[in-house]
Amino acid sequence: MSANETYDVIVAGSGAAGALAALRAVELGLSVLIIEKAHKYGGTSATSGGVMWIPNNQLTPNDDSREKTLTYIDSLLRGDVQRDRLEAFLDQAPEMAKFLVSLGVPLVQAAWPDYFQDAPEARADRSVLCDTFDGRQLSDKQFVAMR
Numbered sequence: 769m770s771a772n773e774t775y776d777v778i779v780a781g782s783g784a785a786g787a788l789a790a791l792r793a794v795e796l797g798l799s800v801l802i803i804e805k806a807h808k809y810g811g812t813s814a815t816s817g818g819v820m821w822i823p824n825n826q827l828t829p830n831d832d833s834r835e836k837t838l839t840y841i842d843s844l845l846r847g848d849v850q851r852d853r854l855e856a857f858l859d860q861a862p863e864m865a866k867f868l869v870s871l872g873v874p875l876v877q878a879a880w881p882d883y884f885q886d887a888p889e890a891r892a893d894r895s896v897l898c899d900t901f902d903g904r905q906l907s908d909k910q911f912v913a914m915r
């Protein structure tokens with residue numbers, strides 16, 4: 769990288785949030801640079817359990833919905849919450865899963881129940897994992913997105 773290089777988007781941090789933002793920007797045709805301060809890619813995300821709670825994910829046909837998820841969450845909330853952020857999560861998390869699947873990321877439903885099984889509309893199909901895959905199958909394009 770030289771001082772003269774320019775990018776449409778510069779992402780600070782290569783964890784799940786940064787990597788996904790970068791991937792989306794690349795898919796939208798933007799040039800992207802990820803800057804990582806650590807000596808390895810991946811941040812905390814790379815050492816996490818990797819279980820994503822994505823309600824209404826529809827990875828397999830099911831009758832979950834935004835409304836049912838809201839009932840579940842609302843029954844557990846205590847105190848103030850930023851409603852717009854909560855609703856943005858409910859709307860965008862399933863879209864994010866669809867986006868990754870459209871790129872060939874092998875997301876699978878995890879046999880992982882919601883933590884509060886006695887709460888209304890608790891389910892066991894809202895957690896998602898990325899299946900194991902052979903990293904050698906990654907194309908140059910996918911690799912460039914991570915550089």
Ligand SMILES: Cc1cc2nc3c(=O)[nH]c(=O)nc-3n(C[C@H](O)[C@H](O)[C@H](O)COP(=O)(O)OP(=O)(O)OC[C@H]3O[C@@H](n4cnc5c(N)ncnc54)[C@H](O)[C@@H]3O)c2cc1C
Pocket residue numbers: 780781782783784785786803804805806809810811812813814815816817818819820821
């Ligand atoms: C053991 C463990 C297990 C977990 N399991 C789960 C789980 O199963 N499900 C779940 O939902 N959550 C889990 N979590 C929590 C989850 O891992 C984090 O909430 C998530 O990874 C945060 O992602 P992120 O992209 O925001 O941050 P990170 O993955 O931490 O990425 C941030 C990156 O930014 C870099 N960075 C920071 N500042 C700068 C800078 N100024 N310039 C350049 N780079 C910078 C950091 O070095 C890092 O690489 C777990 C956490 C731990 C510790």
